[in-house]
Amino acid sequence: MPEETITLRVDRYRPEQEDEPTAQTYEVPYNEDWVVLDALNHIKDQMDGSLSYRWSCRMGVCGSCGMMINGEAKLTCATFLRDYFPGEITVAPLDNFPVVRDLIIDMDDFMEKLVAVKPWIIRDEEKPIAEGEYLQSPEELADYKQFSQCINCMLCYAACPVYGPETDFIGPAALALAHRYNLDSRDEGNEERKEAVASEAGIWNCTFVGECSEVCPKHVDPAAAIQRTKVATTGDWFKSFLIPGRKK
């Protein structure tokens, strides 16, 4: 009985050979349990070792394997062939990023934006280790927990129509991460983050398209994080001159 197959149309880009990407088609055995990543691995192992892509954990937690599958930003380790079979699947590198090679994008910009929002606990005074942990109630943890789930997969940047043309835009994941720290009861860094977060390139560049939250595989809801930051920042601004001498 002939084996069932499925067609993958994969974008290739070999900078030493070509100036722009071309598509290459592969017939891959179809397996009901397989994800797109399994198909890519089959291609690389058995058919064409030159196909390059990032992957690692294959369980949706490392954030390496984000790609455009039939025009939608997805994790290839969590996208099943059976949802497309028998139709063709196109695999392309994440939108809005420069392409280094095949399905591998340049993420330097993203890494810089992460740093720009100062995603670490900022405090005036540190408690000595010997005195134990900062107390944080389950409710206080629940306040920011959702925003701490980001795996840095950058699907949100691929989905954001602002990030494409506006290369300065700090972007959904970085702003959601800033919000996570701003909400953390142990943190005192809200003001310090404002320079980046509340700038033209920060939250105010967002026009609330909302696609970032749609594609987020971890339900972080970066769109909500950004809009809430807008509300909070605006509130702070009003309070800062309505209430004289108010300590920030």
Next chain:
Amino acid sequence: MNRRRGERDHYEHGAYVPTRPATWWLRNMKYFLFMMRELSSVFIAAFLVLYLYEFFLLSKGSDVHAAFQESLRKPGFIAFYAISLVFAIYHSITWFGVVGRIQVVKIGSFQVPPLLVTAGAFVGWIAASAAIGFLFFALL
């Protein structure tokens, strides 16, 4: 952008930077609906300008105002108002629909479920619209 890397190694080949077509927003329904929402602001703004102009004309006298109102009965303007109404409703629904996501409402340490917050916003919108509508028709 490649500052850090560039200091340390020599790169023969740059990365390929894709260009985005002007029709990007026609690619999927969500992008299209977003652009429609943005477009709705144009119609709402235009409506407000006309409405404010009407008020301004009231100060010029009731026959000037009546003449202006007569000129608005043309099919073109009626179509404009109809489309603007649709856009305004669409904009309001999408606006109030996200209130629960944007405004976190806490009573003590209990967080009101976002759906309830959104429902509250819709109720508020409908109640306010009904009140204004009642006032409008009562005064007529």
Next chain:
Amino acid sequence: MSLPEHDVLVVGGGGAGLRAAIAVAAEHESLSVGMVSKVYPMRSHTVSAEGGAAAVMRDDDDFDSHAFDTIKGSDFLADQDVVEAFVKEARDEAIQLEHWGCPWSRDPDGRVSVRAFGGMTVKRTLYAADKTGFHMLHALFQTSLQYSRIARYDEWYVTSLIEDDGRVCGVTALNLRSGNVRPIPAKSVIICTGGGGRIFPFTTNAAIKTGDGMALAYRAGCPLKDMEFVQYHPTGLPGTGILMTEASRGEGGYLINNKGDRYLSEYLPSKMELGPRDMVSRAFVHEERAGRVFDGPYGAYVHLDLRHLGEKKIDERIPFVRELTKNYVGIDPVHEPIPVRPVVHYMMGGVHTDIDGATPLKGLFAAGETACVSINGANRLGSNSLSECLVFGARAGRAAARNAHDQPSPADAMLEATARDQQQRLTATFFKSQAGTERTADIRSDLQKTMERGAGIYRTEEELEQTCQDIVALRERYAALTVDDHSQVFNTDLIAALELGSMLDVAETVAQAALLRRESRGSHSRSDFESRDDERFLQHSLAFKEEGRPRIEYLPATITRWQPEERTY
């Protein structure tokens, strides 16, 4: 273009590596720190750890208890002086991580929560829901970002250690982006590259766990210690091997055979599902031999039943488990039991280090799963590994910093020559004009098959000997390897071939050390030598690289206060 010299260079950007880099950057303002990793740090395999990190946090607990649990869990092979230091420092590290923002789950009073875990007599495992590794890694990585002095080399693959005058003085690394091999000089090098679970076919480990750092040290003459001890985690999903955290048993889950029985009552009557991993995994094999397991498309399995925990508890304590089973097996554990079987998870063995992470090679340090200090001996208790990364990552960082103070700088000419030599070797080996006959994937697959056959949960003399010989044959095939991709830019085909080389090195030490350990201890079970032999084997094996098969020497385990006894639960 010469690269800056670092005082300390960390290889690997996971839990241990980041902790080491932060220790140096935070505590030594004048030292320069570099961190080189073949993946971006957030992708490191620490991210997949789920259950928790153990530390003595509560009044009902004490250091001796944690130490003894660990030592007994290790089947008395752990070095007790190291364990004693470890348990004392684990608490401070957990608190430090909390100060750095790690979102540990909390009790109503605001204190960090602890839960039960395998082999621990007291609840002492801190957790962040069931994504502890993820939260730990991101907390460490984000904390490291505030130290702009940590120079990162993301997606650079270290191809060799550079030695001069009997000490390590840097590494040569391939920049994936450009294809160039560059020397990175350093006065101290800390290897934190994790284990090598991918030498087996079914593993919880990510693709990147290919033992590269272990191979680097091994090739430079540093011995690999206790490599025969490979831990099978009792509950992985069949086929994919995706981890179902021990916390699911810690929160009360049951393991059920095809008769509907909690079969562990036969093997671990007192601890049941919370017995040590080696024993729970062996129990599965016994059930399989007795025909009391289910049969599926990916082999035999048993049921992990969480239904009695209720939806609320599952969503609060182990939500990731629910997400994974729904996505990958289409099962909701609230309503159905999960199919599970033992899969390779962790390597107790690794680069031989002392209590401060220093290897016998001057200038070379190691920490984390890559290293073998040893606190885990013949079997690791769950939740000790994440704590180990923190404690020994910090220790190795500090020791490396101390070492860097009195090291001279290596000569530029020597560094450049070494890197050029590496580049030429790569080209000559993998970019031959005449295509070779072997493919990376085929050799890798055959390696995995022979490791599963000979070096699995139960081992025999004949099968181990066969595996050792198979590996020799695989090396010969490796010499005839062909790589499809000859490009310079992001050549992952080349990297896979290099990783396969590391895997062969690691595998040969596992097989040879297992062959020579003619006893059963911890996770190393010999069907032909079923009991523990403290007289001959209360020792660590040390595997040294030789022309043919590795040479194995022995080093006695350090006993301080706890004499070996029978290990029952």
